[in-house]
Amino acid sequence: MAWKEMLVMMITTYVIRLSPFVLFRKKIKNRFIQSFLYYVPYVVLSAMTFPAILFSTSSKISALLGTGVAIVLAYEEKSLIVVALGAAIGAWFGGLF
Amino acid sequence: MKKRYFMEGLKSGLPICLGYFSVSIAFGMMAIHLKRPIGEAVLISLTNLTSAGQFAGLKIIGNRGGLIEVFLSTLIINARYFLMSLSISQKLAPKTKWYEKLLIAYGITDEIFAISMSQTRALTFSYMMGVIVISVFGWVSGTFVGGIASSLLPVSVMDAFGIALYGMFIAIVIPAIKKNRNNRIAVMIALVLSTFFYFSSWLSEGWSIIVITVGVSALMAWLCPIDQKEEAFVDGLEGNAGDDDHDVRDPA
Numbered sequence: 001m002a003w004k005e006m007l008v009m010m011i012t013t014y015v016i017r018l019s020p021f022v023l024f025r026k027k028i029k030n031r032f033i034q035s036f037l038y039y040v041p042y043v044v045l046s047a048m049t050f051p052a053i054l055f056s057t058s059s060k061i062s063a064l065l066g067t068g069v070a071i072v073l074a075y076e077e078k079s080l081i082v083v084a085l086g087a088a089i090g091a092w093f094g095g096l097f
Numbered sequence: 098m099k100k101r102y103f104m105e106g107l108k109s110g111l112p113i114c115l116g117y118f119s120v121s122i123a124f125g126m127m128a129i130h131l132k133r134p135i136g137e138a139v140l141i142s143l144t145n146l147t148s149a150g151q152f153a154g155l156k157i158i159g160n161r162g163g164l165i166e167v168f169l170s171t172l173i174i175n176a177r178y179f180l181m182s183l184s185i186s187q188k189l190a191p192k193t194k195w196y197e198k199l200l201i202a203y204g205i206t207d208e209i210f211a212i213s214m215s216q217t218r219a220l221t222f223s224y225m226m227g228v229i230v231i232s233v234f235g236w237v238s239g240t241f242v243g244g245i246a247s248s249l250l251p252v253s254v255m256d257a258f259g260i261a262l263y264g265m266f267i268a269i270v271i272p273a274i275k276k277n278r279n280n281r282i283a284v285m286i287a288l289v290l291s292t293f294f295y296f297s298s299w300l301s302e303g304w305s306i307i308v309i310t311v312g313v314s315a316l317m318a319w320l321c322p323i324d325q326k327e328e329a330f331v332d333g334l335e336g337n338a339g340d341d342d343h344d345v346r347d348p349a
Contacts (some may be wrong), residue, residue: 002138004164005157005158006140006270008168008171009150009151009154009171010145012171013146013147014202015183016172016178016182017179017202017205018182018199020182020183021198025173025180025256032318032322034323035318035323036312036314037176037179037314039279039283039313039317039318039324040177042107042269042284043284043309043312043313043314043317044149044153044309045121045149045269047287047288047291047309047310048153048266048306049263050291051268051291052302053260053263057260057339058256059166062256063141063143064259065231066257066264067260067263070263070268072263074267075271077275078248079268080120080265083268084119084261085262086265087261087263087267088260091257091259091260092256093316095205096153
């Protein structure tokens with residue numbers, strides 16, 4: 001087990017969550033920081049997903065089909081689990097060819 | 098600890114628990130996919146209680162990345178919890194003890210934040226513990242089930258599940274870019290840069306994610322800052338509150 005890495009992840013995450021309780025009594029008013037934190041989730045998820053998703057299964061057709069199904073379902077605003085399973089089923093089906 | 102508030106918390110947290118369970122199955126599977134032990138994935142789920150953050154961390158571990166890489170990606174991906182903790186700390190019942198705050202801080206996630214903020218009353222320690230306990234249970238047990246299922250399922254099915262967590266990320270990003278032009282710009286820039294870094298192989302995957310996240314978020318914050326009104330802040334958080342399940346956002 002990667003103990004050192006796990007410890008770093010745990011402490012980093014906890015300190016982020018705890019520090020506002022300790023450090024601040026007032027809300028952060030800085031517009032730049034507010035905006036920065038607003039964009040982080042979308043940017044990080046996009047960067048993590050693409051192009052890595054295209055190599056997440058053992059064949060191109062499989063990954064492409066899974067990605068396509070996920071995009072369509074997400075566009076229809078299906079729930080997270082439906083999109084995730086849809087992608088997996090698409091990839092499995094694509095893997096048959 | 099007041100039993101009534103604790104039970105109320107459990108009830109609020111039940112949909113989060115179910116959402117977390119189904120999503121963390123994908124995390125457990127991903128761990129096996131990366132050839133990491135189940136115990137490691139379960140411990141990470143228990144000690145981190147984050148989705149994107151721990152997924153990125155596990156991936157870096159799986160690719161034998163360095164400690165600094167693990168630290169920076171965890172820091173940047175989870176930085177948004179800072180603002181959520183800040184809001185929750187201001188909504189706590191005035192007599193909340195310092196050691197109770199230590200425990201509440203552990204359980205700040207997008208969904209728990211959303212549920213807490215939807216409460217009309219001040220947040221008590223008992224209520225928060227109810228929500229957190231049941232959510233953690235869903236998250237950790239799902240990770241375990243995902244890991245076990247991976248070792249039992251045939252290779253073709255396992256292979257297909259490698260894509261599941263990415264599917265979840267797509268499910269968060271696409272609705273957000275549908276309704277907001279600035280999100281669309283941010284995502285487009287991120288995709289172009291990410292593809293570029295991937296094929297240029299100047300940076301490892303972990304570093305590429307860090308550089309893109311800081312760079313693009315800062316650029317967007319500078320060029321297209323969000324409205325400073327209170328609503329904008331809450332909207333922004335709601336936009337990513339679906340990190341683990343769309344449906345747990347609206348407890349009403």
